[in-house]
Amino acid sequence: MKSSDIPVPAVKRLSLYLRQLEQFKADGISKFSSRRLADSLEIKDAQVRKDLAYFGQFGKPGVGYSVDALIDNLRRILGTDKTHSVVLVGAGDLGRAILRYRGFRKKGFEFIAAFDVSQAKVGKKIGDVPVYHNSELESVVSKHNVKLAVISVPAESAQEVTDRLCSAGIMGILNLAPQMLRIPPAVSVARVDLAASLEQLSFLVGRGTREDVTERVTRSKIAD
Amino acid sequence: MKSSDIPVPAVKRLSLYLRQLEQFKADGISKFSSRRLADSLEIKDAQVRKDLAYFGQFGKPGVGYSVDALIDNLRRILGTDKTHSVVLVGAGDLGRAILRYRGFRKKGFEFIAAFDVSQAKVGKKIGDVPVYHNSELESVVSKHNVKLAVISVPAESAQEVTDRLCSAGIMGILNLAPQMLRIPPAVSVARVDLAASLEQLSFLVGRGTREDVTERVTRSKIAD
């Protein structure tokens, strides 16, 4: 099945399913029904079943799903059963926060290098991650065959950094800069825009309306 | 018009329109067509016109839209024509990065207080923002009638912090913790989940598919 047949919102929910399943496992739960998972995420049980059905048949009628087996399957589907090397460009406050956050490694992501233009940062380490000058970007990315990058540079430099990452072979970019990126057709982008997220909340609060402006998870009514 | 009549994805795009218009203004452009704005965001022109039409009639047939006038209108619609006070809970690396980022003020958001449990941080300032102990959360929020909060605490404490923010009168929460939040019906949540965003990219890169997994919007009940 082509992933273009799979709704993007469904894939986003897989990440939530995975996290909840890890919670189930921590709680000593080994089997669950679509209803149970759905209730814990405040979505419909049919949504859970349909999302999983895009990728295979993981449940047993009358029984439900196995926590361990589905965790393995979700990791495989998301590609996080193997560790991904990731580079970060822009070791400012936000970049530094990301490099120091230990949660990524548990999720299958390992930052192997950071890049910055400030000579004061080059040669140091942030967390365990060595900081190189931006000029080394292409060589490090190609040499380690890195496919994922995080951009946390000012908006003005985001496009230039993107162009260089893409020519060096990066296939997926997490863009934290408040800037639209033009990218080659083969490359994917996920944008995280904190100011825009606050604007959404401002809009809802200003209208006295309650809704969920979280990246699409369900499509029921009203908010989260 | 009720905001529930307005597609959430449309509201998310308003933030993108506003940013692009500010760029147009910086470039000395004073008029533009829906086509021009749409092309710069890689969407369809009809989408731009329909999104704006939810809120009024801002263009002139044959002429287009005025950059200045539409910037004013979008700010008013989003509620950022007036400055919002915001509090942040959890002055770790990520919280610190947000407090130091100067871009929020320009967008109409002013952090007036941060809260943390670490006595080493309490009494200091991060950027210009004073750090209080978590125990002061309710009093500061009520006293200044703050409506927006950012949560950047570990997942384990996110729900407790949420409950306290909500009883203190917060109406909109930007949740950076990898944790589902249960909230009262009147409160809105926007979730930003960096690990999940990387998982989306991992999925797409693993399939050799290109898509844009940038946060879309939801209208779900997930209190994440």
Next chain:
DNA sequence: ACTTGTGAAATCGTTCACAGCG
């Protein structure tokens, strides 16, 4: 001639409801 605003059509995603398996 160019561009907006907007019904109508098309597309996309969610929810229902049930047949069939365990």
Next chain:
DNA sequence: CGCTGTGAACGATTTCACAAGT
């Protein structure tokens, strides 16, 4: 009997296409 997997119905959002304004 409970639960999954799924076609069909429904609902939401996007895109088309054009009448009307400048």
